[in-house]
Amino acid sequence: MRKKILFFILFAVSWSFSPAQSLDDYLVLAGENNPELKAFYQEYLAALEKAPQVGTLPDPELNAGIFFSPMERFMGNQVADIRLMQMFPWFGTLGTRKEAANLQAEARYHLFLDAKNKLFFEVKSTWFELYRIQKEIEINRENLEYLKEYERLALVKYSSSSNQSSSTDMSMSKAGSGTQMSDILRIRMQQLELNNSILTLEDELIPLQIKFNQLLNRDIHAKISSLDTLEPTELLTDKLVLLDSIQANNPILANFDAQYAALEQEERMARLEGRPMLGAGIDYMPFQPRPEGNMMMGGRDMIMPMVSITLPIYRKKTDSKIKETELLREATLLRKEKEQNMLAMEWANAIRDLENANRKIELYQEQKEIAEQTLKLLTTSLTANGNGLEDVLAVQQQLLDFQLKEINAVVMQHQSLAKLESLLSNDISSLN
Template sequence: MRKLVIIALFCLGVQVPGLSQSLEEYLRIAAENNPELKAYFNEYLAAMEKVPQVGALPDPELSMGIFIQPMERFMGNQQADIQLMQTFPWFGMLKTQKDEASKMALARYELFRDARNSLFFQVKATWYELYRLEEEIRITEENLEILKQYERLALIRFQSPGTGGGSSSSGMSGNATMSSGNSTSSTSSTGGMGGSMNSGSTSKNSAKSNSSMNSSASMGEGKSGMSDVLRVRIEIKELENTLALLRDSRVPLVAEFNQLLNRNFDERVSPVDLLTDTALPLERLAILDSITQNNPLLKMLDAEEQAYEAQKKIARLEGRPMLGAGVNYIPFSPRIEDGMPMGGNDMVMPMVRLTIPIYRKKYNALQKEAELRQLAVQQRRENTVNQLSTQWSSAMRDLDDANRRTRLYREQTDLAKQTLNLLMTSYATDGKDFEEVLRIQQQLLDYQLSLITAIADQHTTIATLEKLAATEL
């Protein structure tokens, strides 16, 4: 019955409010199936079984001797000698031993709680890592589609170079007309055949010059358009390789997650819910107070200190006498003397036993041992508090860093999108700055991935604080 109550309380303790339904379900599965956690729990149950052992009286001693030939005595012929003895420890010894065993079992339970909290942290951290990976795959796929759109746009501009050269040709034609008009005016003012010849020669030279410039512009635009296509294809190949690596990285991560749940490594994992920015609901010093009050490692050391205090009391009580009470039963048979049966009445004799602990060195050593172990636990607790405080400080620094990065990359993402829109408008108009378009697109991808990493780091750091404080924040 006690085991059933303990397991029921354990299952109730697994419920974690405030988390997504799928993550809460995974935590429950991990608590029920993880073999290491079950080993810690069974060690606690084994320690609990120590309590009734040390709280019981020593077994009674029965000694019996039977004579092969009856011993002739005045009371008759003695057939046997039977003794039954029960030893009793000094007053309070059994209660103190049960208290010491209970404290040691409590220490094992706190160790089990620490193992459970560590398991929950590993499940949460792996879950958030899966979320980060899934988001990176999604964002990379979106950026890959955008680059393919850029490739189609660059191909269109490469295949239609006249769109950029038409305005230049018309401009050039206008300049040629104006030059021709000016030449005619000067000819009419001078008059004669020589002026007409000069005018014709000038018109031919202008037409030849315009034709050469238009040809050079078309060739330049073609080369530029083809280089744009090649550059975007290089970016596409690199992004496809990155995407393949991200998809391959999901396999070992899912296997690690299933290993924590003690399932098949290829078991399907439900999609990760969307994570948003999060903040601490408590003050920083309040979290530190919760850590120093609720951390299982500190509670384990407190239970061990109380157990060693009980051991000191046990050492003192062992230096007291032990009492024994019993009975001695001697059966007699009648002895025949001068034809008459003599005696034969059985004898019952109460007995008392008392141990005399005169060798005090071992009892003093037992008490000194318990005192030194208690001092060691106190020093270990002080060191553990320092370590937990350091971990709390590091977690707070990591959380502040994650919050700053979240704000930064959210702002950088918005600015990059605005810059990219302006550059795309410019490129659609005059076909310039395509290399800058690709650079800003890569920056935008980096900012989006960094934002996802920062959000995942936020939740992982809060999970670290929950592990240290042994409570849901």
């Protein structure tokens, strides 16, 4: 069983044999190295050791009495009394104890699976956040290059306008030069803002990288491979079918089922322990011959088989134990019901976020396409006659905003799907 669980930890996700580590590779590392997950696994292994403890007979009892002065008996002088007794619980008691312990171990195993799901979701979510920030830095740097090109065009136009020598057009030239200088200053302000945004995003990367490496339980400065491009995706499974699958497969609900079954066994065990225990053993009494008249009499050792039985006449503790298990079973059902409600809420929130992300991605893609077309037209006009730089900057800022919002929507989409997979305790594609 232990080998099976270790196999599950190592191959719970698929391997990707690419030169750079992929998200699947990092999930495997997290499963192997995360200390909290390993602690849950050790607790499960410890729970497995409970069944051998409770499923065996009680230790035999050996009593020995030695007479310093032999006791005179008809059989001779008794020098000792040695008694060995083995008690046997009522039929089925040991099997019931083992079954209850195994069910408790199963409950611990489902807690381990839940911890694995939460860990994997945390790794995925952090990975997607790293992707978002890196992509935003990349987009901001690209826009910074565009602004530098616009600044170059504006400087050329300003220089050309300043060199005009016609006295009749001097006032108009000065007015045009002032407008062009204001455009240059506006571009430089946007450059400063973008530079500040890039520095802020780079600062945000540091704690996320530390968090990601800590989830994998490795050095906080360990290098993280470049992230792959996240493409928009979709949920191919019906929402209600997914909810049914979550309620059927979620490990926390399975944990409550195992606890309930264990309590049923404990109730049965309480009833069995309220029945007599049987004991079997032997009593060995060594004798020495004793003189009687001119002859030595007796001296033959005696071996006597013995049986015993307990009398469970005090029923209050048995009835109380049965009542305790009944109340605990009822509490387990209530906690399971509460967890089902919480899972439904988490499912609903994840579906809401996913559908919002789907709509936003479609919207931002359309807006981005229109902005790119508009920017292309304005840039052509700017290059041809030098007019419309302010409009170009405005549309460029809108395009930047749409690009960043699309990245955020794509990340939200993938995080929502990761959340649903953590609730399902499986890959959603397995339902298709």
